[in-house]
Amino acid sequence: MMTLRQVEVIRAVMITGTIGGAAKLLNVSAPGISRLVKYTERSLGIRFFQRQNGRYFPTSEAHNIFEHINGVYKKVDDLTEIISKIGRGTLSELRIGSVPSISQIMVPRAIERIRRRYPDLHIDINILKIEEAIDYLLLGKGDCVAMSYRLDHPGLDFMPLASGELFCIVPQGHELAGRKQVTAAEIIRYPLIGIDPNDPYGRIMAEIFARNKLSYDITIRARFGTTVCALVKAGLGIAVIDQFTVAHGGYPGVEMLRIVEPTRFDTYIAVKRGASLSLHVEHFIECLRSEMRALEPSRKSPAVAASRGRKK
Missing domain, CATH: 3.40.190.10 (Periplasmic binding protein-like II)
Structure with a gap:
């Protein structure tokens, strides 16, 4: 049985042809590479390389193994790419609803912050009447709704956003x-x-x-x-x-x-009761709450904030 570290080291030596080259490729010390190659050959009972004038040449057995090693690396590369896409939001969609009063200024400011963190995230925004939010969430059309009113509904949960x-x-x-x-x-x-x-x-x-x-x-x-x-x-x-x-x-x-x-x-974020919220949804709620609470009467005068906005 080979560990992923052993696979990584054997592959690096095969690619570069030297211990020193493998060490540079993996950004580790050459002695450590040499010791791990010898240990792997000894523990598996397989000779991976022939040494000639300081260079390492794969044996015939190693050539067969090398094909499988590359297959492993291809899968690791694919996994890395998938993880990277998820991190950028490429494979996800943020579906949000909002009543008009919050959608005009507050939602776009929150979305701008979302885009900085998830540059490739697909975003779908719906402007809803308060009474439309129930079907929007219960039928799975969206993930959350920013609301200026709290409904009494057994299928919905409400989280506070900000006071205005x-x-x-x-x-x-x-x-x-x-x-x-x-x-x-x-x-x-x-x-x-x-x-x-x-x-x-x-x-x-x-x-x-x-x-x-x-x-x-x-x-x-x-x-x-x-x-x-x-x-x-x-x-x-x-x-x-x-x-x-x-x-x-x-x-x-x-x-x-x-x-x-x-x-x-008071304003709220409504979500379907029991629904699992993605990181994108949680970050949107956090951004929207931050934008709106910055204008709360107890924190900053809205009139002052508005006048400053007009001067820009």
């Missing part, structure tokens, strides 16, 4: 523009643009008024936060929106005003 705040956004030149903060009572004096309050995501936005027992009228309803921002930028009203949609100056042309009343909310 709501902001009032107004178009440049609006009479509220330039202010640092605004109250809920002041917000409802202007035409409001927003998401249907019956929508799971819309309920987050509506709670600020419900808690303060304020009546309001959404004059224009839109499904996605990016559409809301575009309508506000066009001067058609003001809106209450989450900080992640407009983080890092992602939507120029609107100004963010902190809302006096508490507006903190």
